Amino acid sequence: MSSRSQTIADILTRAIIDHRLVPGCKLGERELSEIFDVSRIVVRQALIRLADDGLAQIERNRGAFVAKPSMQEAMEIYDALTLVEQGVAAQLSDRLGPAGWAELRQHVERQRQAVAAGNDALADVLGQEFHSVFVRLSRNKVMQEIHAQLVRRTTLLRSLITADFDYCNLLDDHSRVVDLLEKGRLKQAMDLIDTHHRAVVRGYIMDREVYAEMTPAEALAPYLDGRADSAAPIAPRAPTRPSGNGNGTAHVHVHLPKQDPAPKSRASAKKTNRGLPA
Amino acid sequence: MSSRSQTIADILTRAIIDHRLVPGCKLGERELSEIFDVSRIVVRQALIRLADDGLAQIERNRGAFVAKPSMQEAMEIYDALTLVEQGVAAQLSDRLGPAGWAELRQHVERQRQAVAAGNDALADVLGQEFHSVFVRLSRNKVMQEIHAQLVRRTTLLRSLITADFDYCNLLDDHSRVVDLLEKGRLKQAMDLIDTHHRAVVRGYIMDREVYAEMTPAEALAPYLDGRADSAAPIAPRAPTRPSGNGNGTAHVHVHLPKQDPAPKSRASAKKTNRGLPA
């Protein structure tokens, strides 16, 4: 059992990754302490952990908020991610054994099947996981942690933007990177990684504001009860209407019909689902 | 003014970097709270920050200790550092303007002068700073922070090992990397970066144990009084004498004949002269 503040930090991280807590959302100490039924101090410690991870920002005497990276920072994060993955690619092209290549191919194949089966949510998760599997094969835990942190921060960005790109292309990229690397065409593989990330960033269009769709209490409820991870690992994400075609914007945060008539909820904000058919 | 826990975390970080607090050193909450004259809670928050940064490790119900990386982890840190700096090198070789190259050359020159003047301590600091300047020129704050964290962790290693290498070679490496990069010989520059770091790691020989030479109160005293950074930024480091012979153990923490494990003297446990750094 790790400390309670770590547990709470994990839950908050999870909620942010799942887009249940959106950038700019206030993380009040009292509110969270009541939600988790712990003292304010434990909450504060959890918030410090989140801030160190780049997922929250603490403003003195004003409190903690889910971090809201600027476009500049978004690009820096993706640049760093590219740099790390290119470096790992260079290492793997030398050192990776057959079992490693097999694992990568197997992962791509699983994602392909998910796409074929129309399970966009699963395909999305697998698509993200590919990068983590990739880095894990470097067998460098320090590097893994750095990469994982960067990936967590990219999920922040996805709440702030309007995704507009084709997942099938991204899947193909994964497959091609593996091919290129195994054939020793390192340079081409690294270029493809760069292009891959640029494709994602280019698809981003920073929207002006994001409004919370639910109170923290509602957002965190699924993680609380019996087990911290029983419910809503994927469900809370975009209510992915599994539309058959490929350009479904899986990451968009659709505005659910709220049952909470909070006076200030200008739930009508933008987030127009560009490209989401029907 | 940032929070007090951040201030304390900064001081502890500084003390660790300065090798006044060595790996394995116990960071007791009560002891630190008395040293800094704050409550235990603030200390705990500072320790959480240190742990998130990889400089301390917290064991449940046992407390916090200055982190003591394994040889495996040491190599992973250096691998990650190599990966990051190679990636930055690749970026700079494309994008860096004349002013940037000038800054790098100027830094190398300053270090060269320090070496010439026999100011080994300054040369050492400049040698470390070179890498930070290098990364700063990438103008990517996210990458800078990642790199800075890795560098901080390498300073931990230097307390654990017996350094055995020639600083002049390392200085030449810096100079040559700049030359190669500016001439567009990226591949050679990257190889040199790799070699450079491997030279450092190869010089390392993990010693068995490190013993604290002073109590935390003594170690932290210089940072406390008037200003947090008035005294002892370099002094406490190893009496770096790159003596002619190759095995000058530059960074070693010599095992002083401590009055420590006197089986009976619980006086030592009582922290004889706690506080009052007079």
Next chain:
DNA sequence: AATCGTTGATTGATATCCAATCTTGTGTTT
């Protein structure tokens, strides 16, 4: 000498309290 309780110290956490600061709402002024 080795094992097994006991005791003391330390950590994890809570509740309560207080000062400083920020936010908000009201009331006044222009």
Next chain:
DNA sequence: AAACACAAGATTGGATATCAATCAACGATT
């Protein structure tokens, strides 16, 4: 009516005191 000023309320940052759980060292027992 709009802009400003000020007071009240709320929130954060922090201190202190307290408590249970756990760990470590010590001592007694076999």
